[in-house]
Amino acid sequence: MADDNKAKAAELKLKGNKALEQGDTEEAVRCYSEAIKLDDGNHVLYSNRSAALLKCGKYLEALGDADRTVEIKPDWGKGYSRKGAALCYLERYQEASEVYEEGLKLDPSNKQLLDGLEDAKKHLTGPAGSQPVTNPFAMPDLFDKLEANPKTREFLKQPDYRIMMEALQKNPNSLQNIQDPRIIATLGVLFGFETLGDEREDPMPSRKPEQAPPTNNKQTKSEDKSLSSNQKQALVEKDEGNAAYKKKDFAAALEHYQKAADLDPTNITILTNRAAVYYEQGNYDQCIEECKTAIDTGREHRADYKLIAKAFFRIGNAYLKKEDLTNALAFFNKSLSEHRVQDVVKKALEVEKLIKEREKLAYINPELSLQEKEKGNECFKKGDYPNAVKHYTEAVKRNPEDAKIYSNRSACYTKLMEFELALKDCDTCIKIDPTFIKGYLRKGANLLAMRETTKAAVWYQKALDIDPSCQEALEGYKKAVTAENSDPEAVKKRAMSDPEVQQILQDPAMQMILQQMTKDPNAVREHLKNPHIAAKIQKLMEVGIIAIH
Numbered sequence: 001m002a003d004d005n006k007a008k009a010a011e012l013k014l015k016g017n018k019a020l021e022q023g024d025t026e027e028a029v030r031c032y033s034e035a036i037k038l039d040d041g042n043h044v045l046y047s048n049r050s051a052a053l054l055k056c057g058k059y060l061e062a063l064g065d066a067d068r069t070v071e072i073k074p075d076w077g078k079g080y081s082r083k084g085a086a087l088c089y090l091e092r093y094q095e096a097s098e099v100y101e102e103g104l105k106l107d108p109s110n111k112q113l114l115d116g117l118e119d120a121k122k123h124l125t126g127p128a129g130s131q132p133v134t135n136p137f138a139m140p141d142l143f144d145k146l147e148a149n150p151k152t153r154e155f156l157k158q159p160d161y162r163i164m165m166e167a168l169q170k171n172p173n174s175l176q177n178i179q180d181p182r183i184i185a186t187l188g189v190l191f192g193f194e195t196l197g198d199e200r201e202d203p204m205p206s207r208k209p210e211q212a213p214p215t216n217n218k219q220t221k222s223e224d225k226s227l228s229s230n231q232k233q234a235l236v237e238k239d240e241g242n243a244a245y246k247k248k249d250f251a252a253a254l255e256h257y258q259k260a261a262d263l264d265p266t267n268i269t270i271l272t273n274r275a276a277v278y279y280e281q282g283n284y285d286q287c288i289e290e291c292k293t294a295i296d297t298g299r300e301h302r303a304d305y306k307l308i309a310k311a312f313f314r315i316g317n318a319y320l321k322k323e324d325l326t327n328a329l330a331f332f333n334k335s336l337s338e339h340r341v342q343d344v345v346k347k348a349l350e351v352e353k354l355i356k357e358r359e360k361l362a363y364i365n366p367e368l369s370l371q372e373k374e375k376g377n378e379c380f381k382k383g384d385y386p387n388a389v390k391h392y393t394e395a396v397k398r399n400p401e402d403a404k405i406y407s408n409r410s411a412c413y414t415k416l417m418e419f420e421l422a423l424k425d426c427d428t429c430i431k432i433d434p435t436f437i438k439g440y441l442r443k444g445a446n447l448l449a450m451r452e453t454t455k456a457a458v459w460y461q462k463a464l465d466i467d468p469s470c471q472e473a474l475e476g477y478k479k480a481v482t483a484e485n486s487d488p489e490a491v492k493k494r495a496m497s498d499p500e501v502q503q504i505l506q507d508p509a510m511q512m513i514l515q516q517m518t519k520d521p522n523a524v525r526e527h528l529k530n531p532h533i534a535a536k537i538q539k540l541m542e543v544g545i546i547a548i549h
Helices: 002-021 025-038 043-056 059-072 077-089 093-106 111-122 142-148 150-155 159-170 181-190 221-226 229-246 250-263 268-280 284-300 305-321 325-338 342-363 366-382 385-398 403-415 419-432 437-449 453-466 471-485 488-496 499-506 508-519 523-527 531-542
Strands: none
Touching: 002 025, 002 043, 025 043, 043 059, 043 077, 059 077, 059 342, 077 093, 077 111, 093 111, 142 150, 142 159, 142 181, 150 181, 159 181, 181 342, 229 250, 229 268, 250 268, 268 284, 268 305, 284 305, 305 325, 305 342, 325 342, 366 385, 366 403, 385 403, 403 419, 403 437, 419 437, 437 453, 437 471, 453 471, 488 499, 499 508, 499 531, 508 523, 508 531, 523 531
């Protein structure tokens, strides 16, 4: 039977591969999913479905499958490649880099992993090569998005909330109280998690739909033989409770569940169903306690691990309603440790991302940033550049939107001869405030120190575009141009960037003439008789590409 299932799974995999090649991603996902039901320990099936889900735009689900791939086959490089790709699509580049590096430890020459790592690192433009902190409230359609969601639409009717959103849209540093439940709910909406904790608690996500609870009239003969009279009666009461729950008659549901629990105190489902009623009533603490009792009861009587997972999941949802994201994530992970279900994986990933964004925002404090910046300035004046970098880095974390801090840290890196890090800070500084001239000046100075004279001249020119009278920019530009002209290679490099020069050198006729000139210097005299060719040769002489003696 097992071999038959694997053979059928292999056929479905081939169908899925074909569908994926043809661009029918939904069909590919369906085929892989059917194959997984038949052979759920096959890491290739999860890997393939992860790829298909990525193409469908279902990035969190793709990440869940990639996680499962690595879990089943931790020594397979492609699993890490799939996981890294999903994280990149989710714009979690720091985590993606770490995953790619982990995969390269197993397979150092894997091109997918190497390319993926290079791509992920291009996006790490934050402090010391970290993931940059973005302002989630800065999107231009912020209020349209908030108006479209029922929960935040109600918030917008509150004057203080609208004022808070307008302030955050301009500057995330204006956030004073990250613990405000409205802020957490708003982050959920902005990141696409607006349904977190809002769904009804009755169903437990699973790969296969759960069968409806058996009613008293549909008890099988085998159940009749194995169950005691009390247990049979408990099931009847449970079914009555389920019917009342669906009608939202929670008082009646609790009454039936209590009778069922008295008749059969070993049945964990009765307890989790009762916890669902508490959840719907908004009594989240009692829901949590009831689920914990259910877990203890289930452990004691060796209940199905799926039922234990369901209880943990319900606790997680209750904590989510209480805005306690840390505990919610902890219990979602406990649920997954009992039984891995993709819907729970997805919810855990969403909560984890929300926690990270909240932590980033919570750490922002302009006042503490200013204190650290001043400490950095003092260290810089004393020539203690390593400690100055340390204080500026903390200042950046506390206020990542202050361009001046990046400029100051860039100056430290320059003193420490860490030119690449200095350039990265200059780029961030300019990106945050394109009108802040010091960013351009610092970049020009660094490029000069690196003997990139052509590039240095360009950035000093950009500084002059902002302030034509800036003496430092004028002097820097002169130094760059002078150094450039004294370096033949630099002259050639600058000339090659000239579109006119490029066009001349790409002309097949000119290529033949230049080749002829290298073999026979006297041949140039004949060519100079042609005014059109003479003008092109003159241009190449002016920019230093060729010389005629």
